[in-house]
Amino acid sequence: MKHVVVRAAFCAALVLPFAAQAHKMWMVPSATVISGDDAWVTVDAAVSNDLYYPDHFPAQLDQLVITAPDGTTVKPENASTGKYRSTFDLAVPQKGTYRLALVNQGVFANYEVDGQKKRWRGKADELKAAIPANAKNVQVSEMSSRVETFVTQGTPSDGALKPTNKGLELVPVTKPNDLMAGEKATFQLLLDGKPAANLKVAAINGATRYRNAPDEMDTTTDKDGKFSFTWPAAGMYWVNASSEDDKTSVKEAKQRRLGYTATLEVLPQ
């Protein structure tokens, strides 16, 4: 049973954010601006409809990559995956900005066996073994997505924010833990390390359960891949962009689906 749940969640995670906009993947830390010598954050990670109420699937923590201000990779503690959400704790002893990322690289296949439609998701090197020899109409897509959030102890820094130049990535122009209501924040999106121009970016404040309209804000990246939002109110914003292209690294795949999501906390003035 557990295996089934995990598999289903994995599927949901993979399909996101390309499937219906209804399912949103996120990580929400207990705090993003931190002081104190013995500081910790606890983080929820899930796929849900409402922001940020775990109501669908937990996020898969085997995708979690945490980068400390000095650029090293650090491990979470007390990681746990439940029915609707995953949680973990993170000690934040270093001064500067930590990047928390769920990095998902995989493939997605549709095929038919004896007239029955089948779907499979997994890692690229498992693809061959996973698709039966008698499968017909095999369509393979490559997936590359990132779900991130940021936590800063003391002064914000950018040692943890270097792009990997793979897939869609965010490069902060405004520091991601220095966001205030009423102020404009600017970021840059990169696709494989190059500016991702003319891409739609959406931002939605949390607590969607308590209002009727999603109040989504939309913008488009400029020729340098840059976009800005002026935050109308304090809150935890879900910022998302997605794209498709044919620059696959898996030879069976004709199409690559890309996604980037960040949860960004905006504090009141």
Place this chain on the structure above:
Amino acid sequence: MRRLLPILLCVAVTAPVAAADLNLTVEIPQLKVAEYHRPYVAVWLEREDHSVAANLAVWYDMKKADGEGTKWLKDMRQWWRRSGRDQTMPIDGVSGATRPAGQHQLRFIDGKPPLGALAPGHYELVVEAAREVGGREAQRIAFDWPVKVPTHLSAKGTDELGQISLDLNP
């Protein structure tokens, strides 16, 4: 007479003039709440571009073990953003223990720490208070420095701060 002139000049320059100063009174209001903790308070001077000209006071819980008191410094979120996050606590001559409800008088002398030599310009004095299981409030008083005549300015808090008076002396 010729020999006297330089001496007279020296006297004029070094003659003890009353140093310019800022006299500040911060009122922490008495609150009727079930659980009361003394507020954390930060007082600082901002230039027109919001950069910090001087940290004047930071009152926080210094006694808690393992630096636990520094955990809540970020709740003074304007101060934290403008200056606090760049500091190493405690700040010599600036930080101190939290204070009880009542009026607290502070005097800052031009040329001496923590004020230092304040360059002529437009400033805002900011007082920010944040209370555990309570609220947070910041009040600002704008002024031009230096002043030609003694100047009285004030602001009134609504929740976490009471009357704030700022007397500037030339």
